[in-house]
Amino acid sequence: MAIDPESARTAENLLKVRGMRGDIFPSEIFDEHAWNMMLRLYVVEARDEQVSATDLITLTETPPAVGQRWLAHLVADAQIEPYADGGAISLTRPAVDRLNAFLRRAAGVHRSDDPA
Template identity: 40%
Template sequence: MTGDQRRRKTAMAILAVRQVRCQLFPSEIFDEHAWTMLLQLFVNLADNQTTTENILVHNVGVSVGVGQRWIAHLVKDGQVVSRESGDDVALTGDAIGRMRSFLDLAANEAHEIEAN
């Protein structure tokens, strides 16, 4: 989807800013691993790529156990498609729609701030 490439850029910017933040502030005060997973999964979707549980956990920078617990929580919450341990991880259709809405709103807010 054409709009997903624009949204991908917004998601990548959010991920980059979060990485800078983690370099400057102690990571334990910013425990948002599930949100980072959702952003990363959206970027993968926009790139038409799949990702395994292990790669996602590695990209988020958490231990396997912590990552698996967050993925299980996201499955239970309806954000990630139910799967067997070790399978590819993907957003649900509902989560994709909400991520698209969020990224559109975030980009619009950034443009509004920039314009003023």
């Protein structure tokens, strides 16, 4: 399944809101590095761009050692495709499908006053 452009906008908005949250609250109480990586990869792929492990770790403001561990976990969990050092990272098709479904539901909540 391809990335849905409206869902990509929702992902970008979630990343912005998460960034604002970090501006107000101490960031160490919101350690969701893997989720940030997956959302960022989704947005990157929606833009038809590529990102390396180093770039993704920098974009998500993840400490390098922590980022490498999370990337290894995401590969083992089949959320991202295996990648070569310095090569582009991409989500697996099942991960894209799940993110599409999640982001469509999240967009619906954001457009209404209904709880999730």
